[in-house]
Amino acid sequence: MSKLTATAPCTAHAAVVEQSGEIVSQALLVQRVAWLAGLARDLTARLVAERWNPADLDALACGVGLDGRALPSKGWMALRRLGWAVAPAAGVHVCDRVLRCAQEQAARALRLALHRRTLVAAIAAIAATWPADARKRTGAEWQALRKMLPDGVSPAEIRNRTRQIRAYRDEHGALPADLTDLEEPPNIAAQIVLAAADRQLLTLERTGEDSARLRVRLPLAESPASGRDWAWHVLPITLPPTVPPQAKLCTPTLRVSKGRVRVDLPFQTPIGFAPATGHVVACGFDWGLNTLLTGATGRLTGGRVLCDGRPLTYDATGISAKLHRLRTEREHLAAKHEHLERLLARLTPADPRHAKLAAACEVLGVEHERVCARIRHLNKALAWSAARWAVDQAAAAGATVVYLEDLATLEARGRRGRANARLSGQVRGQIAEAIRHLAAKHTIAVVTVPARGTSKYCPRCGTGTSALQHCPAPDRLTEKGWAWASCPACGLSCDRDWAAAERIVSRGLLGQQATRTHRTTGERTIGTAVEGNIARARRTRKPTRAARRARRTRTDLHPRGTDPRTVPPRNGPHAHRATRSTTR
Known part of the structure; x- marks a missing residue:
């Protein structure tokens, strides 16, 4: 029996401070969760920027720690075995479990960079001998590139990385030596990955078929100076109908989106094993x-x-036509927004037309984002419906x-x-x-x-x-x-x-x-x-009851050739119909 893992998007609307019983409103809860996510993001961004060099990426790719042991699958444990520590800013008190979450997010970003690094190295090694036109490349050249790439790489990834390397070569006159030359350190999302934490930072329990309770430590200030600036908060969560009662709840991820506290809650459901072969x-x-x-x-x-x-x-x-209309509207709004931005670049802030154009540009940007969100929602609904x-x-x-x-x-x-x-x-x-x-x-x-x-x-x-x-x-x-x-x-x-x-x-x-x-x-x-x-496959149709009754009537009740339904009448109002049917 295997397990199927999915993520349920939940929302926490309020919280209760466990020690004092204070009811935390949604606005205050959003602020405190944003403080915690901001602390984790700053620690993660600093750690990724420090290790964004070929030597450290080679050390992570080799899979061996400083003590000679293999790196574990958990990201924060792998970074600690490599000796890659991170510390908060001076005067800021952060517990070790928050540092774990930051290291886990940094390890995921760096391990994802290793995949892109392999693609860049393989394409850069063979791009010098390839013709500029992809249609003129031979099958042997494509096969040689496939052998250098990991499994599962799509042609779209190869094409996008090839364009990126070609643009770098046109700008600098040489091929990139490593991924770090081609790209800057990735942007880090403002979220707290609680999968690396334990009971010292959070607890999660299910209180009903459609409800759960998340207990997590949140800062009471933007820059907590000591442990007294941290407090336990109890967040009641309503589970969506997609989470079955027998599902096992896993450690979530907290983030702030559009003025709400989003709880990305993974859950596991037991399923049967589907074999790969033996199908009929x-x-x-x-x-x-x-x-x-x-x-x-x-x-x-x-x-x-x-x-x-x-x-x-x-x-x-129907939905495809609606999506096509929305895409046309999105492109129209984007063109108008770019036109206004070009006009704003020519004006100075002291110009009286600058404020009016800036307001119009902001309105177009908001409307463009709304249309894009509508397209995303329709695409998601269409995908799951199909x-x-x-x-x-x-x-x-x-x-x-x-x-x-x-x-x-x-x-x-x-x-x-x-x-x-x-x-x-x-x-x-x-x-x-x-x-x-x-x-x-x-x-x-x-x-x-x-x-x-x-x-x-x-x-x-x-x-x-x-x-x-x-x-x-x-x-x-x-x-x-x-x-x-x-x-x-x-x-x-x-x-x-x-x-x-x-x-x-x-x-x-x-x-x-x-x-x-x-x-x-x-x-x-x-x-x-x-x-x-x-x-x-030929499908044999079973005769209906009316057909069986008609067949029995023709063969049993009337002698062959004397069935009145087969002998046309000599006179009557429907004689022409019968004659016409028999002469066909």
């Missing part, structure tokens, strides 16, 4: 341009994949695995204008993460398969050589687009996204023995595309 029934989903998700159900029978012929479609046309639909379809079909296209090979390139904007605005990454989270609750595995050629070739031929031809859809005979396709070899005519979904199911079921699990993230993927022809 599966669902495959294709990312589409007009339709967000198109799925198909397949069954592995005798080395072949049989599909039931029923397409599963998640249509998000993921919930996909998992429900897989559970209803009895599938034990869901196959998705590998997002690393899906990029919005090669198209123009509106199509490119719609592809780049989709929330495929959020949907994939949401599907993994929701499928784990149903003990359904999620595996990614190669995306190349899924929409190009016919699923019935199965050889990967019979390319589909685009033809007018049955409901749009006067238009020829990408939605409908036909195969000249076998005569298949179907929706293009549905054909891709069938090929995704086939690649997953036939190549499931090549499934690999990432060591750190746990994501499962199939790197080799195994092709096979997909047959459509």
